[in-house]
Amino acid sequence: MKNFKRSSSWLTTLPKKFQGANPAKALISAPEELKNKRYDALVVGAGHNGLIAATYLAKKGKKVAVIEKRHMIGGAAVTEELLPGFHFSRASYLMALLRPEIIKELDLVKHGLKWFVREPHAFTPLRNDKRFLLLGSDAKxxxxxxAQFSQKDAKVYDQYNAEMEKLADAITHLMTAMPPDERSHFVENFNTGKQMFNMGKELDWNFSLLHKVATAPMSKILDQWFxxxxxKACLATDAVIGAxxxxxxxxxxxxxxxxxxxxxEGHKGAWAYVEGGMGGVxxxxxxxxxxxxxxxxxETxxxxxxxxxxxxxxxxxxxxGATISASTILANTTPKVTYEHLMKESDLPAGFLSDIKGIDYSSPVTKVNLAxxxxxxxxxxxxxxSTPGPHHFTTIHMNCESMAxxxxxxxxCATTGRPSDNPIIEMTIPSVLDKTLAPDGSHTIGLFTQYSPITFExxxxxxxxxxAYTDKLFNVIEDYAPGFKSSILGVDVLTPQDIEDQIGLTGGNxxxxxxxxxxxxxxxxxxxSPIPGLYLCGSGSHxxxxxxxxxxxxxxxxxxxx
Incomplete structure (x- = not known):
């Protein structure tokens, strides 16, 4: 595997038929059992949200089955061994948003969830400069x-961070609220109102601050600070990532x-690598x-x-064509798949279906996994x-040295219908902390790249x-890190279309x-949903x-x- 040389195509370097070990195999039931058991609830899709929904129901004594079309569980939170000995967080790749109350209520640490906190957090190298920006939790x-770039910015950065953390703490009340709907119970609506009130208290009732940040272009906010x-470019990446x-x-x-x-672990804004990859969640x-x-x-x-x-x-x-009955159905699939592909149009209210058909699923992301x-x-x-530097533990931003x-x-991308000629790249190297992901001396790398549309013109x-797009990415990285291309052992490329086809995310979003x-x-x-007995439990909802x-x-x- 050493001295890898590029073949006629980067895309042929991963074995097409290799299928690595499935750590969840022992947890998967035999297909014939599905037809021989009776269930209170059925969950379509074994992504993390579908599994969480099923677990909360099961802990309340409901008989629940999760039904997944792929050979493995996890949806986008999945680890795949694409090359012998190399384990990749193939789609999602970092953990920070998983709610601590869910970790506690489902006792996920007892069930093996482990993570590595990254420190520092972000590294922005400059292509034609010996300087670089390195940010973490150490304020000094x-x-x-x-200060290498601006003494003024160095002086106000802590204040900016404090303001953003205050907003983030406040908006958590909104994010974790159950939005009201016409079928919500009074108690749910009351609790939503209480969480909104708590958000107001967190903001000291300064809703103008939240409105300003949430509705303005992020460039306007950053220009006012720095x-x-x-x-500014390093901070702006969080405002466009995946969007x-x-x-x-x-x-x-x-x-x-x-x-x-x-x-x-109390580090606001910090992200972690999950041991064994995101499939560990x-x-x-x-x-x-x-x-x-x-x-x-x-496989069902x-x-x-x-x-x-x-x-x-x-x-x-x-x-x-077998029919499996249950009084409650939950769909972890996207709204489009749930309501347009799995259901008859005649079963849904026309106005509701019109709204569903109007959802924007546009995505700019091509994910590349490298050995x-x-x-x-x-x-x-x-x-x-082979000793990693502090910057290897971070998210590495390339080709985005300015907001311009x-x-x-x-x-x-937006004006041509083609992927960007100058794509922005976020690189992560989880194997520097998690030694289970790659053989000794080797590493797994993830590239989260923008902008590329689901179709090409x-x-x-x-x-x-x-x-050609992959070559473009590698040439950019080579400019920052000469010799990078010669280190590559294998490549896995997921365009938005591939993410839709293989992971099941409409539009690759x-x-x-x-x-x-x-x-x-x-x-x-x-x-x-408008249909009693049917619930949407995936990320298409709030x-x-x-x-x-x-x-x-x-x-x-x-x-x-x-």
Whole structure:
């Protein structure tokens, strides 16, 4: 595996038929059991939210089965061994948003959930400069790093952080609230009002501050605070990550708040690598579900959710047309898949279906997973041998040294229908902390790249176009870290179309629907569908995407209260 040389295509370097070990195999029930058991509730899709919903129901004594079409559980929170010995968080790749109350209530640590807190947090190298920006939880180190670019910015950075943390703490009350709907119980609506009141207290009733950040272009907010472009660009990435937005787009500030409200072990805004990859989250939840008496079935695609007398009552399996009945159905699939693919149009109210068809699923993300035989050596931050430097533990931002760089990449994609000629790249190297992911001396790398549309000029991407985009990414990294390309052992590329086809996320959108201002809170489909007995437990409902678990928990609570 050493001395890897590029073949005719990067995309042929991973074995097409290799299927690594499935750590959840012992938790999966035999398919024939599904037809021989009676269940109170059926959950379509074994993503983390579906597993969480099922676990809350099972812990209340309900007989629950989770039905998954893939050969493994986890949805986007999955670990896959794509190359022998190399384990990748293939889609989602960091943990910070998973609610601490869910970790506690489901006893996930007891069930094996472990994580590594990253320190520092963010590294922005400069392509043609010996300076770099390195940010973490050490306030003095942050000020020293920022002072290379601006003494003024160094002095106000702590104040900016304090303001953002205050907003993030306050908005947590809104994010964890159960939005009211016409079928909500009084108690639920009362609790939502109480959480809104608590948000007001957190803000000292300064709703103008929240309104300003949540609705303004993030570039406007950052320009008011700072003058250093590397700092502004580093902070702006959280305002566009996973979203078809520019820092200049109104509402991009909310996307930043969505990402910074989390944290791990008391470190606000910090993100962690899950031991064994993000599949470790799903595996721990699955163990909790099994302990509570729930069942999991894989390789069992569902073809329809069936309605009779105005109520959801069963699922039809794709393989043999068998019907599995239950009084409660929960769908972890996206709103489009749930309501447009799995249900008859005649079963849904016309106005509701019209709203569903209007959901924006546009996504800018191509995810690239790499196996390498050495750590990248950055020109501005050389390191010694195989020992990682502090910057290797972070999210590494490349090709976004200014907000103009990010906006240019966005504009190139938005106006041409093609991937950006100058894509922005976020690199993570989880194997520097988690030694279970790669053989000794080797590493796994994830590239979260923007901007690339689901189609290439309106047509499906060709292999040649995927390869050209991948080459573009590697050439950018090579500029920052010479020798990077020669370290590559294998490549896995997921365009938005691949994410839709293989992971099941409509449009390739990691949030189950774009996080625009019109698609937040009550602007997202509710946990309760218009059909009694049917609930949406995925990220298409409030508060959106991220490995958070709130949609799964709240959908289960709604079902239990009904």
């Amino acid at each position: 180190a942050n000020r020293d790093s920022i 003058e250093s472009e590397p700092l 078809m937005l520019s820092p200049h787009t109104p509402g991009s500030g909310y996307v930043l708040l969505h990402h910074v409200m989390g944290g791990v 799903s595996l721990a939840i699955a163990k909790a579900l099994k302990e509570a008496g729930g069942d999991i079935y894989t 695609p569902v073809s329809s959710i069936n309605v009779a007398n105005g109520k959801a009552h069963s699922l039809t399996l794709e393989a043999d 390498v035989d050495q750590l990248p050596t950055f020109k501005c931050a050389p390191h010694s041998g 760089d990010i906006d240019r990449a966005y504009t190139e 309106g047509k499906k991407w060709t292999a040649e176009q995927k390869e 990691i949030f189950h629907g774009a996080m625009g201002l019109d698609q937040l809170f009550i602007g997202r489909p509710g946990y309760r 508060p959106g995407g991220g490995v958070m678990g709130i949609p799964g928990k709240h959908a289960a609570l709604a079902a239990l209260s009904d």
